Amino acid sequence: EAGVTQFPSHSVIEKGQTVTLRCDPISGHDNLYWYRRVMGKEIKFLLHFVKESKQDESGMPNNRFLAERTGGTYSTLKVQPAELEDSGVYFCASSTGSYSGNTIYFGEGSWLTVV
Amino acid sequence: AQTVTQSQPEMSVQEAETVTLSCTYDTSESDYYLFWYKQPPSRQMILVIRQEAYKQQNATENRFSVNFQKAAKSFSLKISDSQLGDAAMYFCAYRSMASGTYKYIFGTGTRLKVLA
Numbered sequence: 001e002a003g004v005t006q007f008p009s010h011s012v013i014e015k016g017q018t019v020t021l022r023c024d025p026i027s028g029h030d031n032l033y034w035y036r037r038v039m040g041k042e043i044k045f046l047l048h049f050v051k052e053s054k055q056d057e058s059g060m061p062n063n064r065f066l067a068e069r070t071g072g073t074y075s076t077l078k079v080q081p082a083e084l085e086d087s088g089v090y091f092c093a094s095s096t097g098s099y100s101g102n103t104i105y106f107g108e109g110s111w112l113t114v115v
Numbered sequence: 116a117q118t119v120t121q122s123q124p125e126m127s128v129q130e131a132e133t134v135t136l137s138c139t140y141d142t143s144e145s146d147y148y149l150f151w152y153k154q155p156p157s158r159q160m161i162l163v164i165r166q167e168a169y170k171q172q173n174a175t176e177n178r179f180s181v182n183f184q185k186a187a188k189s190f191s192l193k194i195s196d197s198q199l200g201d202a203a204m205y206f207c208a209y210r211s212m213a214s215g216t217y218k219y220i221f222g223t224g225t226r227l228k229v230l231a
Contacts, residue, residue, distance in 0.1 A: 003159060031217065042119070043206060043221035056218065091160065095217075104219070106152070106160035 002026065004107035006092050012113045018080040021110045025074070025094030031055075032075050033095075033104065034067060038088040046090075049075060082114045117142040119209050121222035128197045129230050135182075136192045136225050138207030146212040149183065149190045150219070155203040163205070166190065168212075194227075202229045 005024045013019050025032045034046040046065070047057040051072035060067070064083070069075040079086050089111050095104040118141045128134035140149070147168045154160040166174045166183050173181050178198075182191045194201055207222040 009157075033217070035219070035221075037221075040223065042223045043208075043219075045218045045220075048217050059218075103162055103165075104217075106154075108157065108159045 004092055004094050004105050006090075006107040006110045008110060009108065010111045010113075012115060013082055015084055015114055016081045018078065019082055019112060021077045021079075021090050021092075021112070023075045023077070023092030023107060025092070026105055029094035029096050029105075030072065031095040031097075031102075031104070032069060033093040034075070034077055035091040035093065036088050037091065037109075038085070043091065046077075079112070082112075084114050087112055087114045117144070117147075117209050117211070117220045119207050119220050119222040121207050121225050123225045124223070125226045125228070127228045127230055128194070128201075130197055130199060132197055133193060133195045134197055134227065136194075136205050136207075136227065138190045138192070138222055140188050140190065140207070140209050140220075142188070142209065142211075144211055144213070148210045148212065149181075150208040150210070151179070151181070151190075151192045152206045152208060153201075153203045154206065155200075158203075160206070164192065197229050199229050199231060202227055 007022045032049040037043040045059040048055045049069045066078045089109040091109045093104045093106045095102045120139045149166045151163040152160045153163045164176045178195045204224045206224045209220040
């Protein structure tokens with residue numbers, strides 16, 4: 001069974017440009033999460049989808065970030081326009097069902113560098 | 116709000132030796148989960164071990180065990196018989212058991228080096 005896959009694995013863009021990160025969760029997982037780790041700091045929650053609906057987007061830093069999950073399958077996270085402080089690793093994760101004790105599975109992360 | 120603190124940015128251990136990674140947390144809740152995740156270089160972050168706060172017995176998974184001190188809000192990870200493959204970033208994480216809560220609170224991570 002394929003795990004959570006993220007694309008691209010690395011991206012270097014200039015300040016002001018747009019980047020779109022993609023996440024394919026494990027098949028059948030209704031819950032999809034985005035997290036971010038700025039270098040040297042903790043991994044922080046960005047948002048949580050249940051199927052195609054945003055369940056919790058309290059961690060989204062500002063309106064330059066837009067997350068979508070079309071048809072409850074893959075998700076995209078767009079940053080437009082990118083700023084230097086957006087650099088970091090963006091993790092996607094997924095889990096099944098509605099039980100909060102279910103294990104969540106992480107992808108390898110998308111490394112974003114804004115120069 | 117809950118917080119998780121990992122005070123050791125980096126640790127080293129000799130192969131076959133034992134190492135303990137520290138984690139403390141702060142919460143006013145009584146029911147929650149605690150986790151240790153491992154992320155090897157350029158690999159997925161994987162679950163190492165999980166502890167439910169209502170369980171007094173410390174969780175173990177093969178060479179990995181925890182020392183869970185609920186009153187002290189401490190959750191350390193012990194790795195016995197360290198192997199080269201244990202080299203990774205280790206993240207301690209907290210999650211509430213409250214209904215509808217899925218958000219993880221992570222620490223800053225500890226980079227573990229295993230010396231041959």
